Amino acid sequence: MLRVVNLGAEVEGTPILNHVNLYIKEGQTYVLFGPNGNGKTSLLMTLIGNPSFKITYGRIIFKGQDINDLSTDQRVKMGMGISFQYPPKVSGLKLIDMLFNCAKQSGTDPSKIYEYAQMLNMEKFLNRSLNVGFSGGEVKRSEVLQLLTLNPDLVLFDEPDSGVDLDNIAIIGSAVGDLLDRKKNKDDRKKSGLIITHQGHILDYVDADYGLILYKGMVACVGDPYDMLDEISKKGYEGCVEKCLKGFQNSIKT
């Protein structure tokens, strides 16, 4: 599904990703851990093609095609999707109109919109301007609702569970599970995902396959996400990374 080869990227001349390698197969979900400011969001932004994030070297291969030079909408038309941590407010553009557009892109039956909206408890917001006056939980539910309607093959989630209460996490978690085919048998899963989380609450609802720690713009560890979360909560990121990186210390330049 997604192959990231030796990727480097920068924002306004400052390097933010260094030699990132990542391989996500069809049906696999990865969790992305890492301290604040170490490149997690930057990786997602670079993958989706945010124009502020410039690729300096390496390649992003999506569904077998090099997408380095494709614009965001072209990547989305190929089947990528993203939920933002802090999406902007778009006054005057109603959520329902955004959803109709998403349904058009994906060929989703528009009647499904209302079913999904009900599932995410967002019916009351359909005629409201996108994200204007939405609470933290409402923003996250709106993001996931848009993704359900857009129905992407590779879904990138930027902290879908932060700042969200327990009831909302259950609703969002279940929808993320749907989006990533996690409720299907392992062999039947077609969707792939990359989820950024700090506390890992989302993992109570989504059984991810692998965990990664992004540290100083590099992939420092790969492993079982639940063990990793356990390690992080016990030793912190530093301790965890130190353990992972034993043996190739030279690759970290502080």
Place this chain on the structure above:
Amino acid sequence: MPERIPKLDKDIKDKLEKVGIEMDKEKRSAIFLQVDQNVETSSSFASGVEMIGIKQALGKYDWLHDYYWKVVSKDKDQYTKEVDVEDVNGYFIRSLPGTKVDFPVEACLYLKSPKKQKVHNIIIAEENSELNIISGCASHPGLTTGMHLGISEFYVKKNAKLSFTMIHNWETNIEVRPRSAAIVEDGGIYISNYIIMNPVKIVQSYPTVHLNGDNSTAIMSSIIVAMDNSIVDTGSRVIIKGKGSSAEILSRAISKGGTIYSRGDIVGDSPDAKGHLECMGMMLSEQGSIIAIPELEAKHPNVDLSHEAAIGKIAEEEIFYLMSRGFTRDEATAAIVRGFLDIEIKGLPIALKKKIDEAINLVERELI
């Protein structure tokens, strides 16, 4: 255009159709059309609404002279003085006490010859009535010079509700200087919407609403698009005198090369006056300018007046957000501009909301 006004030239009909003037009695409660100084048609299809030419009305009702030049002063400026002439014309619209008409009234002022069009209108919403008016103003295609001078005096009586939606469709050589004012009595609601999106030489107006009655309300919204070389200098002033009364002034201004002065003034002259003023501007061109001039004046310690103004270019972050849902850059830009212009106007009938949407649709392509 229905057969009701058959004597109109084809090119006038075409223009009226193009700018969306609706004269179908199935969709309007009353219609009025004035070309230059002549009333071409004026009729009402609803029992609660009166619609006649102002000259005829002044002859019919003696009491109307008490409303004529009352809220707008004859000596206000050189343009009001110019309208104080024999051959002035215009419309008189009145909703009778206690009546509520479902369909809006359509009044159209059309400038055909390169002279000055002088108009004087009086609109009265009697006690407990509800009246919705669409006023379309347009000029003849290819008119090389021309000027529209219009006096409009609005009276909103006790517990009446009057909405007035004015859509301007001029040409690059036309100068437009309306002079409007309104008096709102106890419990009255006055809603004004002003929309201009086509090129014009200059529009200059600053309508004033006097909230004299207690618990009265004024909501003034403007949607302004100024194309290359157009100058649009407009805004609203509300003077709050009545107890428990409130005013809201909203404007959205887009410059695509033109100059916009977006004005607004709320005077809190009652002990608990409330008012909010909002000017938002978007620059879509390297040329042109937008100048926001919000003013607030409090005359008592407990008034509550606020304003917010922001002018900028279209946010790149919003474009990217929409592109991440599959919009192309152009589609995203169009959707954001459209959203920017979409003011939530409270209490506006659906037919009028639709009309505003149509006006936005007409210019959308030229903007992007």
